[in-house]
């Protein structure tokens with residue numbers, strides 16, 4: 001994986017201005033840059049892919065809430081935030097007392113958002129660009145997965161990766177709003193939260209997102 005320091009269609013200060021800081025749902029302890037109607041999001045996505053990093057997702061928010069409420073889950077540990085987007089889960093882990101948080105995402109724009117959001121929350125996060133799913137288990141104590149079970153092929157690779165991590169003695173926690181590819185038979189539900197899913201209309205009722213242990 002490559003450590004990306006700066007690669008963007010617009011310089012970081014411009015992104016900082018165009019993606020205002022806001023308090024995300026469920027986690028008032030955090031402040032995250034996020035897109036709003038004035039952001040011109042299309043111009044901020046350098047690779048043309050979906051800008052998943054521009055918003056906190058329901059599964060990540062549930063997992064972040066869980067970690068902040070139960071700091072013993074991460075205290076002093078090395079954690080990997082897999083499919084980090086804007087780095088919400090890694091940042092929550094550091095706020096909760098993790099020893100080191102590494103955020104990995106396949107999208108270089110996400111890595112830059114992690115840097116901006118970590119700075120906004122006064123925490124250090126190691127941000128790496130890449131796809132670790134076909135590789136060896138990482139050198140961490142805990143894998144954190146926020147809202148990454150959104151596509152069937154990706155979900156199958158992710159289960160295989162989490163299985164290899166488990167075989168190496170590395171547990172995994174997953175936050176998810178119940179998307180179709182979620183491997184329900186492999187999960188033990190630990191907590192649940194009511195919140196709107198990303199993309200829901202403002203008047204839509206809150207849905208349930210849960211935090212699971214991968215078993």
Ligand SMILES: C[S@@+](CC[C@H](N)C(=O)[O-])C[C@H]1O[C@@H](n2cnc3c(N)ncnc32)[C@H](O)[C@@H]1O
Pocket residue numbers: 052053055056057058059060061082083084085086087088089104105106107110130131132133145146147148150154
């Ligand atoms: C739905 S977003 C969730 C982001 C964040 N965890 C949250 O909850 O707000 C999923 C993220 O996973 C990333 N992703 C998808 N496949 C990946 C892979 N194979 N390796 C690393 N990141 C991946 C995407 O680029 C995207 O940023």
